[in-house]
Structures are given as structure tokens and as C-alpha cells.
Amino acid sequence: MNESINFSLIYSEIFLLTAICCIMLVDLFQRDRERKLTFTLTQLTLVTLIILGFNQLNMPLAIGFYQHWILDTLATTLKIAIYIMTFIALLYARPFISHRNLMRGEYYLLTLFSVLGMMIMVSSNSFLLVYLGLELLSLSLYALVALQRDSKLASESAVKYFVMGGLASGFILYGVSLIYGATGSIIISEVSQFYSQNPSNLISQFGMVFIVIGLAFKFGAVPFHMWLPDVYHGSPSSITAYISSVPKIAVFGIAVRILMVAFGQSIGDWSGLILIVALLSIIVGNVVAVVQSNLKRMLGYSAIAHIGYFLLGLVPATDASFSAAMFYIIVYALMTLAGFGIVIFMSVAEKDYQNVSDLRGLGRYHPWYGLMFTVVMISMAGIPPFIGFWPKLEIFRQLVLNGYVFEAVIAIAFSVVGLFYYLKVVKEMFFSEVEESPEITESRSLKVALSFNCILLVLIGLMPDSIYDYCLTAFNIIS
Amino acid sequence: MSFQVLVFYSFAAVLIFSALMVVTSKHSVKAALFLVLSFAAASGIWMLLEAEFLAISLIVVYVGAVMVLLLFVVMMLDVDYAALRQGFVSKLPVAAIVACGFFILLYSFINQGVFSDDRYQAPPPKPADYSNVKELGRVLYTEYLIAFETAAVILLVAIIAAIALTFRGRRSRKSQNIQKQLSANKQNRLKVLDIKPVIRQKSDESRPEEEHSKDSNLDSAESEATKSEKAESKSTGSDSSKGKPA
Numbered sequence: 001m002n003e004s005i006n007f008s009l010i011y012s013e014i015f016l017l018t019a020i021c022c023i024m025l026v027d028l029f030q031r032d033r034e035r036k037l038t039f040t041l042t043q044l045t046l047v048t049l050i051i052l053g054f055n056q057l058n059m060p061l062a063i064g065f066y067q068h069w070i071l072d073t074l075a076t077t078l079k080i081a082i083y084i085m086t087f088i089a090l091l092y093a094r095p096f097i098s099h100r101n102l103m104r105g106e107y108y109l110l111t112l113f114s115v116l117g118m119m120i121m122v123s124s125n126s127f128l129l130v131y132l133g134l135e136l137l138s139l140s141l142y143a144l145v146a147l148q149r150d151s152k153l154a155s156e157s158a159v160k161y162f163v164m165g166g167l168a169s170g171f172i173l174y175g176v177s178l179i180y181g182a183t184g185s186i187i188i189s190e191v192s193q194f195y196s197q198n199p200s201n202l203i204s205q206f207g208m209v210f211i212v213i214g215l216a217f218k219f220g221a222v223p224f225h226m227w228l229p230d231v232y233h234g235s236p237s238s239i240t241a242y243i244s245s246v247p248k249i250a251v252f253g254i255a256v257r258i259l260m261v262a263f264g265q266s267i268g269d270w271s272g273l274i275l276i277v278a279l280l281s282i283i284v285g286n287v288v289a290v291v292q293s294n295l296k297r298m299l300g301y302s303a304i305a306h307i308g309y310f311l312l313g314l315v316p317a318t319d320a321s322f323s324a325a326m327f328y329i330i331v332y333a334l335m336t337l338a339g340f341g342i343v344i345f346m347s348v349a350e351k352d353y354q355n356v357s358d359l360r361g362l363g364r365y366h367p368w369y370g371l372m373f374t375v376v377m378i379s380m381a382g383i384p385p386f387i388g389f390w391p392k393l394e395i396f397r398q399l400v401l402n403g404y405v406f407e408a409v410i411a412i413a414f415s416v417v418g419l420f421y422y423l424k425v426v427k428e429m430f431f432s433e434v435e436e437s438p439e440i441t442e443s444r445s446l447k448v449a450l451s452f453n454c455i456l457l458v459l460i461g462l463m464p465d466s467i468y469d470y471c472l473t474a475f476n477i478i479s
Numbered sequence: 480m481s482f483q484v485l486v487f488y489s490f491a492a493v494l495i496f497s498a499l500m501v502v503t504s505k506h507s508v509k510a511a512l513f514l515v516l517s518f519a520a521a522s523g524i525w526m527l528l529e530a531e532f533l534a535i536s537l538i539v540v541y542v543g544a545v546m547v548l549l550l551f552v553v554m555m556l557d558v559d560y561a562a563l564r565q566g567f568v569s570k571l572p573v574a575a576i577v578a579c580g581f582f583i584l585l586y587s588f589i590n591q592g593v594f595s596d597d598r599y600q601a602p603p604p605k606p607a608d609y610s611n612v613k614e615l616g617r618v619l620y621t622e623y624l625i626a627f628e629t630a631a632v633i634l635l636v637a638i639i640a641a642i643a644l645t646f647r648g649r650r651s652r653k654s655q656n657i658q659k660q661l662s663a664n665k666q667n668r669l670k671v672l673d674i675k676p677v678i679r680q681k682s683d684e685s686r687p688e689e690e691h692s693k694d695s696n697l698d699s700a701e702s703e704a705t706k707s708e709k710a711e712s713k714s715t716g717s718d719s720s721k722g723k724p725a
Contacts (some may be wrong), residue, residue, distance in 0.1 A: 005624060017632065024639070033656065066622040099659075106643035113636045120629055130631040137634060143640030182593055251619045442662070 004066040017043040027105030042108040046087045050121035053080040067187045068126045074474040085246045095240035095443030096344045112142035122253030127176040127186040145235040157234025164227035168217030176209030188262045195265035222280040232300035241340030245333035252329045267317040281308030286417045311394040316402035323471040328391035338376045338453045346440045361434030372454040381422040387461035494520035532611040
């Protein structure tokens with residue numbers, strides 16, 4: 001069973017790869033500047049994948065391809081989240097890129113390739129496949145960031161992203177090589193078996209530290225965060241919306257596979273590391289975000305803080321805390337998408353409005369959108385009944401239940417600091433004096449998509465179980 | 480000391496020497512050629528490990544292809560390697576401390592016994608007709624099938640990304656961007672300038688005509704000109720404005 005080459009385990013991946021190749025060929029023969037057909041086919045592919053994903057959801061756990069591949073509820077749930085977020089991100093991107101020389105078929109192709117990379121990441125059961133999926137994802141993302149060739153800022157951030165991403169991959173690979181040396185296997189379940197028979201030794205702990213550092217780089221957690229604000233600021237807004245949200249879900253997938261499954265027997269070794277990284281991220285992210293005047297940088301630092309809260313969920317290392325962390329990362333992705341949606345929304349034709357002060361007067365002249373953005377900001381700050389509140393509550397509950405009371409208090413205290421800069425945006429929108437209306441996008445599809453996303457934040461906030469149930473089942477089955 | 484051990488140590492000595500020379504030699508072409516030497520020595524060591532196919536592919540791929548590309552880069556890009564090496568001496572102490580610490584750490588790991596001889600015994604030598612390539616192919620297409628396919632997809636992404644980042648289309652294309660034309664509005668096309676009227680006084684009339692434009696009309700005339708230029712370039716679409724010959 002474990003050794004079989006069973007292609008039914010990877011039919012979503014096969015479908016996606018085939019679809020990518022078809023879209024690539026169709027795109028070649030298109031004369032349409034708007035790339036309507038490419039866009040439609042891409043979104044159709046994603047919708048089909050969502051349907052396929054829901055079909056796979058109740059399948060029993062299956063391992064195949066000589067144990068390299070695993071298909072369980074966790075993988076399928078994460079994949080569905082990835083498809084849905086990518087779908088929304090591409091909806092946002094369309095009006096933005098059509099004005100900026102970015103409307104090319106490669107934009108959609110590279111996005112789909114990164115989706116394929118994330119699918120491989122979340123259902124890999126060996127370190128080799130984790131690395132290959134990560135590279136597939138990262139390579140597509142580097143190219144996406146660099147796609148705006150004429151912009152100096154975008155090129156600079158692409159180089160930063162590339163160098164830092166390469167460094168992180170190097171760390172992970174080095175750690176994997178040490179683990180392989182110590183345990184003699186690159187299959188994650190075999191590594192965990194090795195630890196259940198032999199206690200962890202110094203060399204595998206050394207390798208594990210490297211892997212944790214590599215993951216922290218990919219998450220952008222303090223002290224490995226220095227690339228993150230620059231990259232988020234420099235890359236085109238629609239791509240920032242994508243790279244700040246969806247890949248984090250996939251990195252969560254490999255973090256679970258590596259930390260919870262492979263190193264499940266030596267939790268004490270890594271949970272201390274993660275705790276320090278998480279608290280530093282919360283403190284630095286929230287404090288530095290206060291002084292940012294650029295909306296994209298502010299959201300970047302707030303992303304660092306969010307990652308900190310999410311990492312706190314990994315620290316107790318129980319199934320319940322992992323599902324709380326999964327809940328947090330999915331909600332985070334949804335909120336970040338909406339947050340950068342605001343930046344895209346404020347970008348008309350050739351101009352980019354990125355400063356917080358550019359939002360001035362939005363609430364007076366466009367009250368509906370002002371209300372929507374308020375929902376996003378308050379949700380990010382974590383005020384009930386909006387969606388951002390529930391995963392935070394769940395994570396703090398898990399921390400307190402497992403005896404991390406002091407850490408939970410620090411996190412809550414800095415969450416109050418976070419409230420300041422989120423509310424600053426709301427204040428600019430509603431309470432600042434301004435004579436003329438700020439310019440907003442004219443694209444109707446973007447308006448509809450953004451309203452939909454924000455209403456979703458409210459609706460899920462009213463019934464958080466709709467997502468949280470999936471997270472709970474994902475972890476009850478894999479353990 | 481058997482013959483094999485002698486061969487190993489001689490190849491290892493060449494490898495270490497050439498690797499050091501890659502880092503320390505001042506001339507970039509020389510450094511590249513030393514890199515070739517180190518690859519050759521490494522492939523000799525692989526040959527001793529009975530990994531014939533890998534040894535040959537190291538020569539073919541790295542020495543044959545990658546190094547030629549590297550030499551092309553050295554030749555075509557005027558990289559100032561001396562400037563790159565600036566700060567080598569000043570940062571040497573820190574680097575040396577880190578390197579030494581790391582070496583001691585790794586050495587202590589190796590001495591711990593995790594990699595000892597009784598845990599990893601030397602495999603028995605294979606018979607002469609043993610096919611390296613066949614075994615490699617068998618493993619690649621069964622056990623590592625999915626990893627192999629993923630690597631292939633990564634190569635495809637590399638091709639697409641390289642083309643997307645460098646290919647700029649035909650340069651002389653003049654086409655209309657209809658959506659851009661339709662979405663044009665008054666706000667981003669027209670700029671209403673507040674030009675103060677020029678009041679000519681009697682003493683002014685005696686002045687020559689050129690001075691007038693210099694005095695008061697210069698600013699407005701210039702901005703008029705740039706405005707009309709902008710409007711022209713906008714109406715023809717983005718590609719034609721981009722497509723100016725370099």
C-alpha cells in the first residue's frame with residue numbers, strides 16, 4: 001500500500017498540471033490584450049480544483065509513492081483554502097494589472113504553478129518533496145515579484161526576496177541533511193519512528209534548529225523578518241496580496257508535517273525556539289507598525305505580528321492548539337487578502353495610492369467602502385464579533401490551558417498596541433477633514449469582490465464554527 | 480597503504496588546493512579554471528566510490544556546460560571582482576571565528592559516534608558488470624517518481640520565468656490600447672493652468688519680442704508643450720510610447 005504508485009492520490013495535481021500546460025498553449029495564440037480567455041480558464045481551473053477538493057475531503061488517510069506522498073484531511077482542507085484564496089487574489093489582481101503592463105499570460109501561469117507547489121508542500125510526506133514543493137512555490141513567486149520589469153522598486157524587492165528565500169532554502173536543506181545523517185531516512189514518518197525508538201541526539205537537534213530557522217524565514221518571523229516589509233512594499237500590490245496570504249497556509253502545512261509529525265517525540269526541543277520567535281514577532285511587529293505611514297508597510301508589519309500570534313498556537317503542541325493555529329492562519333490569509341485589497345482598491349489607472357493619509361475622506365465620500373475597510377481593520381485588530389477575534393481567542397485559550405499564562409498576557413497586551421494603528425486607518429477614513437473625495441477604482445468586479453470578501457469576514461465572524469470545524473476534523477484524523 | 484587510499488588522498492589534496500585557489504585567486508578567469516579543476520578532482524573521488532555515472536555527469540554537466548556559461552558571464556559582464564573582495568581582510572576575523580566554531584561543532588558531532596563505522600558499514604564492492612545507470616534509472620522512476628516529476632515542473636517554471644522576465648515582444652509594434660483610451664477621463668488628461676495675464680506697458684513695447692517670452696510666458700508655454708506631448712503619447716497607447724528605439 002505504502003509502496004504503490006497510485007495515481008489516484010495525485011489526480012488534483014495531475015489535473016492542475018495538465019490545465020497549466022493547456023492554458024500556456026491557449027495563451028500563446030491569444031491576441032486579446034485583456035487576456036480574457038486566459039483569466040477565465042485559470043479561474044475555471046481553480047473552481048474545478050475546489051470541487052475536486054471537496055470530493056476528496058472525506059477520503060481515508062492514504063500514503064503512497066513509496067511513502068513520499070500523503071493524502072489526509074489536513075492536506076485536503078489546506079488545499080481547498082489555498083484554491084479559494086488564490087481565486088480571490090486573482091479576482092483582485094485583474095483590474096490592477098491591466099493598467100500596469102502586467103497583464104500577461106505569465107501572471108496567471110506562474111500563479112497556477114505556485115499553487116501546484118503549495119499542493120505538493122501540504123501533502124508531502126518526505127523532506128525531499130517538502131523541499132521540491134517549496135522551491136516550486138518560491139521560484140514562481142520570485143518571478144511574479146520581478147514581473148514588473150520597469151519598476152526599480154519591484155526589481156529591488158525581487159532580488160531581496162530571492163536572496164533571502166535562497167538563504168532560507170539553504171538552511172532547510174542543511175538541516176535536512178543533518179537529520180538524514182542522524183536518522184538515515186528522509187521519510188517524515190520514518191524519522192518520527194526513529195525518534196520513538198532512540199532519544200534525540202545532539203546532531204538531530206542541530207539539524208532541527210536549522211529547519212526551524214528556515215521555516216521562520218519563510219514565515220517572516222522576527223528576527224528573520226527584515227526582508228518582509230521591503231518585499232511587501234516593493235512588489236506590485238496585487239502580488240503582495242498574493243504572497244502575503246496564500247503561501248503562509250502552505251508553509252503552515254509543512255511546519256505541521258515537520259514539527260508535529262517528524263519531531264513529535266521531541267517537542268521540548270523546538271517549542272522553546274518557536275515561543276521566543278513568536279513573542280519577538282508580536283512585540284516587534286506591533287510596535288514598528290505604529291510608526292508606519294505607508295499602508296503596505298504597515299500591513300507588512302501587522303503581518304509579522306499576526307505570524308507571531310499564529311506561531312504561539314504551535315507552542316503547546318497539542319492537537320487542539322494545532323487546529324487553533326490552522327484556524328488562525330486561514331483567517332489571517334483571508335484578512336490580509338482583504339487588507340491588500342484596500343491598497344488595490346485605492347490604486348487607479350497609473351497611480352498607486354499607498355499612504356494611510358490617502359484614505360482620508362473615504363468614509364465620507366464612499367461610506368459603503370469606508371465601512372468595508374473598517375470591518376477589515378477591526379477584524380485584524382481582533383475585536384468581536386468579527387472573524388479576527390475567534391482564532392485569537394482560541395489560541396489564547398490553548399495557551400492558558402497548557403500553562404503559558406504569562407506569554408498569553410504579553411500577547412494580549414501587544415494586541416492592544418496593534419489596535420492603535422488599525423484604528424488610525426479608520427480615523428483617517430472617517431474623522432479627518434478633507435475637501436475632495438479620494439480617487440477609487442472604477443472596476444465593478446473589484447468592488448463586488450472586495451465587498452464580498454469583507455462581508456465574508458463578518459459572516460464567518462458570526463459563525464466561526466463553519467471554518468473551525470474543518471480545522472478540528474483535520475487534526476483529529478491525522479493524529 | 481593500498482593503491483585506492485593513495486588515489487583518494489591525492490585527489491583530495493588537489494580538490495582542497497583548487498577550492499582554496501578559487502576563493503583566493505585575484506583573477507576571475509583563473510578562479511573559474513580552478514573551479515574546473517576542483518570539479519575534476521571531485522569526480523575522481525566519486526569514481527572511487529563506484530558512482531561512475533555521477534562522476535561522468537559531473538564532468539559533462541558542470542565542467543562542460545555550467546563552467547562555460549560561467550566563463551561567458553565573466554567575459555560579458557564587466558564585474559569588478561576586486562571591488563567585490565573589498566573588506567575581505569577587515570571581516571576576516573569574524574568570519575574565521577564563525578568558521579572555526581562551526582568546524583569544532585561539526586567535528587564534535589562526527590566524534591559522537593552517530594556516523595561511526597559500525598552504524599554505517601562500507602557496502603561490499605559491486606561486480607564489474609554492475610550497471611550504475613540502470614540502478615539509478617530504476618530508483619528515479621519508482622521510488623522517487625514524484626520528486627522527479629516535481630523537479631521537471633520546476634525546470635518548466637524556470638523556462639517560463641526566464642522568458643517572462645526577458646522577452647519584451649516586438650519593439651516596433653504600434654497598436655491601440657482601446658481599454659486605456661476608453662477609460663481616459665478629464666481628470667488625468669487635462670490640467671487647467673492658472674496663467675496670469677500679461678499686461679503690456681508702454682515701455683515694454685520698445686523691447687524686442689524675444690524678451691517677452693522669456694519674462695512671463697516661458698513657464699506656461701513650456702507646460703503647454705509638455706501637456707500636448709503627454710496627451711499624444713497617451714492616445715497612441717502604451718506600446719508605442721514604450722516602443723521608442725533605444
